[in-house]
Amino acid sequence: MTQLQLSSEPVPFPVPNFRLDGKVAIITGASRGIGEAIAQAMAHSGACTVLASRDQARLEAVAAKIGSISASAHVVKADICKADDVARLVAETVERFGRIDVLVNNAGVCYMEPALEVTPEAWDKTFDLNVRALFFLSQAVARQMVAQERGGKIINVASQLAVVGMARHSSYCASKAAVHLLTQVLALEWGKYHIHVNAIGPTFIRTEMAAPNLDNPTVRADILSKMPIGHVGDPVDVAGAAVFLASAASEMVTGELLLVDGGWTAQ
Amino acid sequence: MNLFDLSDRSVIVTGAGRGIGRALALGLAQAGANLVICARSRSELESLANQVEQMGRKALVAVTDIRQRDQVDGMVQAALAQYGCIDILVNNVGIALPQPAEQITEEAWDEVVDTNLKGTFFVSQAVARAMISRRRGVIINLASELAFVALPGYACYSATKAGIVMLTRALAAEWARYGIRVNAVAPAAVQTEANSVLATEDDRAQALARLPIGRFGSVQDMVGAVIYLASDAASYVLGETIMVDGGRVII
Numbered sequence: 001m002t003q004l005q006l007s008s009e010p011v012p013f014p015v016p017n018f019r020l021d022g023k024v025a026i027i028t029g030a031s032r033g034i035g036e037a038i039a040q041a042m043a044h045s046g047a048c049t050v051l052a053s054r055d056q057a058r059l060e061a062v063a064a065k066i067g068s069i070s071a072s073a074h075v076v077k078a079d080i081c082k083a084d085d086v087a088r089l090v091a092e093t094v095e096r097f098g099r100i101d102v103l104v105n106n107a108g109v110c111y112m113e114p115a116l117e118v119t120p121e122a123w124d125k126t127f128d129l130n131v132r133a134l135f136f137l138s139q140a141v142a143r144q145m146v147a148q149e150r151g152g153k154i155i156n157v158a159s160q161l162a163v164v165g166m167a168r169h170s171s172y173c174a175s176k177a178a179v180h181l182l183t184q185v186l187a188l189e190w191g192k193y194h195i196h197v198n199a200i201g202p203t204f205i206r207t208e209m210a211a212p213n214l215d216n217p218t219v220r221a222d223i224l225s226k227m228p229i230g231h232v233g234d235p236v237d238v239a240g241a242a243v244f245l246a247s248a249a250s251e252m253v254t255g256e257l258l259l260v261d262g263g264w265t266a267q
Numbered sequence: 268m269n270l271f272d273l274s275d276r277s278v279i280v281t282g283a284g285r286g287i288g289r290a291l292a293l294g295l296a297q298a299g300a301n302l303v304i305c306a307r308s309r310s311e312l313e314s315l316a317n318q319v320e321q322m323g324r325k326a327l328v329a330v331t332d333i334r335q336r337d338q339v340d341g342m343v344q345a346a347l348a349q350y351g352c353i354d355i356l357v358n359n360v361g362i363a364l365p366q367p368a369e370q371i372t373e374e375a376w377d378e379v380v381d382t383n384l385k386g387t388f389f390v391s392q393a394v395a396r397a398m399i400s401r402r403r404g405v406i407i408n409l410a411s412e413l414a415f416v417a418l419p420g421y422a423c424y425s426a427t428k429a430g431i432v433m434l435t436r437a438l439a440a441e442w443a444r445y446g447i448r449v450n451a452v453a454p455a456a457v458q459t460e461a462n463s464v465l466a467t468e469d470d471r472a473q474a475l476a477r478l479p480i481g482r483f484g485s486v487q488d489m490v491g492a493v494i495y496l497a498s499d500a501a502s503y504v505l506g507e508t509i510m511v512d513g514g515r516v517i518i
Contacts, residue, residue, distance in 0.1 A: 249491025266506025
């Protein structure tokens, strides 16, 4: 029998590298909340960040904070539901930094309504941004990554609601489940180009987007009762997962949904 | 700010003598941790301790059969005597004993279950008792791709690893109130001396065809996920099993 030998002699041991020095990372929905925290954490880890959202003023404010960390931040006002904006986001990034190493698909929307009252318009808006825009931006960035021939990392911010249900979240849950499976298929298709595609599944995190839930005492109590960890997480709790998945420390991780949920889905 | 820093954390690694456990021990030491390294063979542990000490970290050698409760208790006491507390436990020890299901004996079944599942649980229990009083701790279990996908010859091993995945969730939910985070890492077939899954060219070709990433993992590939879970970067991650499998289970 062939033995695959692992030497037990002292050898220089490769250190897992969580740094992102010189990596070029696009983060969508970077003007607030989880996207802002991810952008800041990636900048702290050495990345050049490209901040995208529709809100130029808030992007500039995030870029100013990142500027004080000393890493480069470039702002691109873009509505990623529009093909022209997607093309311009990719082109501007390449023009400014020469390449793209990391894409964080963080932009997302959630309309909370009972399923009996969901309108086709709200359903379409959810899927246009959460699924369709995510796919076509990933495609545009992956084409660039394939051409670069140095692999890449795509990180989709999904949700714990990709794997557990919640009342009044029908379109959102369906869209995040779609992102989960899309993550797997893109990982499968693009593995041969060394493009890793993973997702993060946060629970309710203290952000503006979650405020309508967290500010309602009944909903808040219900949410807390389902979190073994006993407190609502902060955006920075999600950022650690994003840096791990963007870094060389996760080179064998692809197609994964990394849940950052305080134990919600465990029980 | 280094989110992934483990400076001065005290870490127990079981099954540390070789393979993934040895790589994890070295990686954790490089991230700053001081170690308690456990295995049944002293000689492998002593050469590992030398390597760790060359990095400027401490390594307490604890020759332990984790199936023996008194030895586990002794190991935990020695760890506490050395470092004063235990910050992180890595339940890495595991055996496979692959054979066709129709030929598995009761003795072989018990040996695998006692080591992989019962052993992991009672080491966790012994260590958690010390963590509970501090309201702080991290436990990381080694699961496997075979917790999620089947491979002929590995019925018992797969059952224990699926058990590890659920044990991880159960203990995470139960011990969250004590500030203890329990998570797991699930490797795909990794090239180690003990790995019978990749024994022949045919085995390797078949396994590779099912790895979207296009290469086998090495033991070093497991280190990043374990350091991430051990660190404050994962302070909101509980009950999770991170697949470090090159995409094996998504096919």
